Amino acid sequence: MKTRFNLLLILAVFLTAQSCYYDNEEELYPSAGECDLTNVTYSVTIAPILAENCNSCHGGNFPQAGVVTDNYDDLKTVxxxxxxxxxxxxxxGYSPMPQNLPKLPQCELDKIKTWIDNGAMND
Ligand code: HEC
Incomplete structure (x- = not known):
């Protein structure tokens, strides 16, 4: 009898701990999966996206199509x-970029759009 009670107690504690775990996760990460469009800047947000996806073709000595994305002034022109x-x-009417690849993830496009709408500053 005593053993069965202990088993139930352990089970109850285990289940309670589980539900607490899930509750806490939701409270800790309320914006998980959402796109954070606050504090979008050229240096912290935009430049790394271009370094990752564009500068290999649009930087260096022979930038494709004369389009340069690896520095602010040339980027600002396009x-x-x-x-x-x-x-x-x-x-x-435009060549789709990055060339031969799918669009950038929607969140990255939203960040770029936000930066442009804010005046495409060198910030
Ligand atoms: C694999 C090489 C490659 C990558 C990566 C690439 N481009 Fe291009 N890009 C080209 C080439 C080649 C052209 C000229 C294509 C054409 O005229 O049809 C071009 C053209 C362009 C143009 C001119 C488009 C127009 O119609 O006037 C822009 C702007 C541009 N790229 C921006 C980007 C940006 C921003 C990225 C990153 C998201 C990127 N490219 C990634 C090769 C690349």
């Missing part, structure tokens, strides 16, 4: 004439 957003957003 931002201002609309080719940058047109290309990465796969709009009609």
């Amino acid at each position: 931002v201002d004439n609309g080719r940058f957003w047109g290309a990465i957003n796969h709009e009609d």
Whole structure:
């Protein structure tokens, strides 16, 4: 009799611990899976995305199509004439970028759009 009670107690403690674990996870990470569009800056947010996806073709001595994405001033030129957003957003009339690859993840596009809408600052 005593043994069975102990087993139930252990089971109850175990189940309680489990539900606490899941509750806490939700409280600790409320924005998990969402895209954080606060504090988007050129240096911290945008430049690393371009280094990862674009600069191999659009940097160095022979940038493809004369488009340069590895420094702010040259990037700003294609931002201002609309080719940058047109290309990465796969709009009609622009070569879709990155070349021969799917669009950048939606969150990265949203961050880039936010940066452009905020004035494409060198921040
Ligand atoms: C594998 C090499 C490669 C990668 C990676 C690449 N590009 Fe390009 N990009 C090209 C080539 C080649 C062209 C010229 C294509 C054409 O004119 O059809 C081009 C053209 C462009 C243009 C001009 C588009 C237009 O229609 O005026 C822009 C802007 C551009 N790329 C931006 C980017 C950005 C931003 C990235 C990263 C998200 C990127 N590219 C990644 C090779 C690349």
